[in-house]
Structures are given as structure tokens and as C-alpha cells.
Amino acid sequence: xxxxxxxxxxxxxxxxxxxxxxxxxxxxxxxLVTNSTGMAEAWEDTFRGYRGIAxxxxxxxxxxxxxxxxxxxxxxxxxxxxxxxxxxLAITDKYGPELAERVRTVIMxxxxxxxxxxxxxxxxxxxxxxxxxxxxxxxxxxxxxVDPLVVYQCMRTTLMEAMRTSRQRIVVPAFGGACGFLxxxxxxxxxxxxxxxxxxPPAEITWEYAWSxxxxxxxR
Numbered sequence: 001x002x003x004x005x006x007x008x009x010x011x012x013x014x015x016x017x018x019x020x021x022x023x024x025x026x027x028x029x030x031x032l033v034t035n036s037t038g039m040a041e042a043w044e045d046t047f048r049g050y051r052g053i054a055x056x057x058x059x060x061x062x063x064x065x066x067x068x069x070x071x072x073x074x075x076x077x078x079x080x081x082x083x084x085x086x087x088x089l090a091i092t093d094k095y096g097p098e099l100a101e102r103v104r105t106v107i108m109x110x111x112x113x114x115x116x117x118x119x120x121x122x123x124x125x126x127x128x129x130x131x132x133x134x135x136x137x138x139x140x141x142x143x144x145x146v147d148p149l150v151v152y153q154c155m156r157t158t159l160m161e162a163m164r165t166s167r168q169r170i171v172v173p174a175f176g177g178a179c180g181f182l183x184x185x186x187x188x189x190x191x192x193x194x195x196x197x198x199x200x201p202p203a204e205i206t207w208e209y210a211w212s213x214x215x216x217x218x219x220r
Contacts, residue, residue: 025199028162029169031056031070032191033063039174042184046192053195060090064171071130072122072170074158076177077137079115081107085142086178091133098126103135114140118153120161134161138175145180148219151187155194163198190219 032043033056040057047053056063064070073095076087081103083092092100102123107115115121115137122132136154139145154175162170175191176182193215202209 025159025163026052028052028167031169031171033058033060033171034174034177035059036174036177038184039177039187042188046188060087061094064094069169070171072132072134072162072167074134074136074170074172076154076173076175077135078142079117079137079140080104081135087173095125095128099133102126103133118150118157120157122161122165132165132167134158134170138180142179145176145182148176148182148186148190149215151175151182151190152194152215155191156197159194159198186219
């Protein structure tokens with residue numbers, strides 16, 4: 001079932017392994033989840049009118065327990081897979097500590113013990129093997145983000161990993177929120193820029209196209 005095709009932006013205020021055939025971005029449903037009213041409002045303003053995107057202002061665990069169609073959850077992460085704070089802690093509380101152990105095993109084996117900021121990989125969630133965790137560090141260690149374009153790279157690589165692993169409905173956090181201390185509107189805009197680049201890639205790569213994407217000037 002294509003969940004994204006006929007869904008315009010919706011906002012919900014709540015109380016409260018991998019496949020190999022690549023899927024197109026237009027067939028992926030994005031659930032943007034935060035417990036911050038300000039972040040939810042920024043997402044809503046930025047993504048209004050886009051199909052396949054829903055904003056949810058609610059508790060992470062309560063949300064995923066009510067949505068059996070979810071097949072990927074995104075961790076905003078640090079470079080070491082230490083999932084014991086903020087949004088990562090909510091993921092660990094829901095799925096258990098073995099998940100973080102799986103993440104750290106990949107980081108040790110593939111990245112020599114430190115995953116580069118803005119990259120993404122996925123692992124099956126223990127006990128929920130049909131659901132993937134997409135691990136996307138927004139920072140090496142929990143510190144305020146100096147370069148906001150990290151948010152753009154994180155969203156972009158997350159979406160590419162979701163397509164590569166044929167996910168259909170993914171839970172996405174606010175990259176750079178919490179201890180990243182970036183403004184809500186800037187987070188929303190940079191996530192939107194990444195989304196647009198994926199759904200509207202260039203027909204060819206030219207300097208004209210490259211300079212038209214001068215995010216360094218617009219967002220720093």
C-alpha cells in the first residue's frame with residue numbers, strides 16, 4: 001500500500017532485515033516527530049502542501065506503538081552510537097539496549113570506531129527485524145552545532161538510506177534540535193532543502209546547478 005501518495009501534510013498533536021529493491025522517494029511516507037510545539041509549528045509552516053509528510057507533536061514511544069506500518073526509525077545520534085540521551089534515549093527505551101550495541105558494532109567494523117557526521121547506515125531493530133534503525137549522527141559528541149548545514153546532510157543521507165533499503169514509512173526527528181541548539185525554523189528549512197533535492201534532482205550536474213544550491217550563503 002502506498003501510504004504517501006494521497007496524503008497531504010497533516011499535523012497531529014498527541015498526548016502523551018533490509019530489503020534490496022530501491023524505492024522512489026514519492027512512495028515514502030515521512031512522519032516528522034517531536035515533543036516540541038515550536039518545532040512542530042516550524043515543520044508545519046515549511047512542509048505545508050507537500051504530499052506524504054505528516055507532523056506529529058507527541059511522545060516518540062507512544063507514537064510508534066500506535067503505528068504498525070512504520071518500517072524505519074531515524075536516530076539523530078552521535079558518532080559513537082551512544083544512545084542514552086534525549087531522542088536516542090527514547091528509542092532505546094522503546095526497543096532496548098541491544099539496538100545500540102548493534103549500532104556500535106557497525107561503527108567499529110565499518111567506520112573504525114567513529115561514524116562521520118552527516119552519514120547514514122541502517123540496522124534491523126532487535127525483536128522487530130522488519131523495522132530498521134537509520135543511524136545518522138548530527139554531531140560527534142553532544143555539543144551545540146556550529147555548522148547548520150549538518151542538518152541538510154543528515155536529512156539527505158537519511159532519505160537516501162530509506163530509498164536504498166526500500167522503506168515505506170519512516171519516523172524522522174528534528175536534526176539539530178535538543179543539544180544542537182539550532183533555531184526551529186532553520187532546522188525545518190534545511191530538512192526541506194534536503195527533501196527537495198532528493199525529490200527534484202538535477203537532469204545533469206553543472207556549475208549553474210551547483211551555485212543554485214548555495215546553501216552555505218543562505219543558511220550560515
